[in-house]
Amino acid sequence: MNLTIIGSLAFDTVHAKDASRRRILGGSGTYASISASAFSKVNLISVVGEDFDRRYIELFETRGINTSGVEVKKGKTFTWEARYDKDLCHRKTLAVSLNVFETFRPIIPKCVSSDDNLFLANIDPDLQDWIFRAMKPSKLIACDTMDVWINNKRGTLLKLLKKIHILLLNDEEARLLTGEHNLIEAASAIRKLGTKMVVIKKGEHGALFFSPGFSFVVPPYLVKSVIDPTGAGDTFAGGMLGYLSRKNKITDTDLRRSLIYGSIFGSFTVESFGVDALLKAGPTDIGKRYKTLKALTLF
């Protein structure tokens, strides 16, 4: 099954530990579509400015990502700048310029069908909802979000939660959304808002998954050298949904494995700035980490 992803394409400037990278390829759509493309055919919907490098579009295309839904608009590409603390646990956003994203109302390209699975990567819930209504998806729908939207677009987000199947967010965001500190209680509160399945991402501690049928503790793949955590959550989501999009009927075992792949893909992303390490990860590397995670958790 195809996976349609709407998310941001951005130029990121990241300061982490003693190094910085300026205007590197980033954005939730970038990380999610690159990791999902390891498993399934991806249609990417996004917008960039005239300053966006053509070679990035080619990069997506060589990964089998259909970019006919990536609009090139007059103006500048979305930019984001952040600085991490020395332990890479917290970051401070220094600057955000939405630029062409500000007025973006996408046209659904012909390649996208209502039979695609849909991943609403982390962007403004108004835009997520727009896509939802334009595409009328009939299959699996997942959504990611963040603190800014929980604080400023709560109404739209709550409406969206009734229409989607999987919500992905991190522990702090789950607490912010529900007011519940305990993550089991937070997941339960989110499920009462209408979303059947919840993935709570916990960075270096892995993730937790909650569904009506079962819960799952997603182990972290232990990474010795974390360089830049940016995009790890988007990568996790992309890996998970890419894997699920290979299945016509999703079983509990598929869900468990998709979460493991999410964890593995996220572990590649943190090993370099931007998408460098993620791009280098081939099937052998992925298979190796899958086996390692089995050995790390079997008892």
Added chain:
Amino acid sequence: MNLTIIGSLAFDTVHAKDASRRRILGGSGTYASISASAFSKVNLISVVGEDFDRRYIELFETRGINTSGVEVKKGKTFTWEARYDKDLCHRKTLAVSLNVFETFRPIIPKCVSSDDNLFLANIDPDLQDWIFRAMKPSKLIACDTMDVWINNKRGTLLKLLKKIHILLLNDEEARLLTGEHNLIEAASAIRKLGTKMVVIKKGEHGALFFSPGFSFVVPPYLVKSVIDPTGAGDTFAGGMLGYLSRKNKITDTDLRRSLIYGSIFGSFTVESFGVDALLKAGPTDIGKRYKTLKALTLF
């Protein structure tokens, strides 16, 4: 095999969420010996004052814990008072009175043999070392510690690390001891100090285990209602070492299972103030959580 534990018996006063408990039974020796006693015969070495309630000694004895090494000294029992933040993630020690512990130099009781496994629960490293030298243990030796000793008794602790097989400590303590933020690096640094195996406890996120042969991600048992985290780490250690003390030759599988039991026993402790929930946990409850943890992690 018997397990000898030296650790504190204390009266704890704990303020957590909106409730408080005054002068309840606590101390590292209490939590560790009660959980270890679910699996093996335990010899407890400790000291209490004349104010210590005789029924607590009886409580230990009914669990098959040999208390002939618990000295009753003139003076008052060790007391500790702490207040947790509302999320139960951090606590502030409000008062500590070592009392009879201050001058405690234990006499090794007859029941203790150098063939016992030894757990040096969290107390002053000088006292841990004293026991080590007096007992001349020849089997498995494990040790727990905390920030106070890492800061104030580093020399003794470092000497001790060369003599023991397993060090248990939490993530912040592992970072404090080694100066390494990344926990794989921290564990590797600890192993270079002489201790073959390291357990890094991470509270609600489970634990990590490192040995020359393999690493293991210990999943958390998800607890819906955390009341008081006090003693969870000591309980973890007791459960782990109690389980290992049932084995004559310890395999990797035994180590993995012992860590799972550590996680399970810790999950009981946090469900009540003091040892109430831990005491109530019977073999059926323990077996149920073991099965649940399997289901929570299998893929």
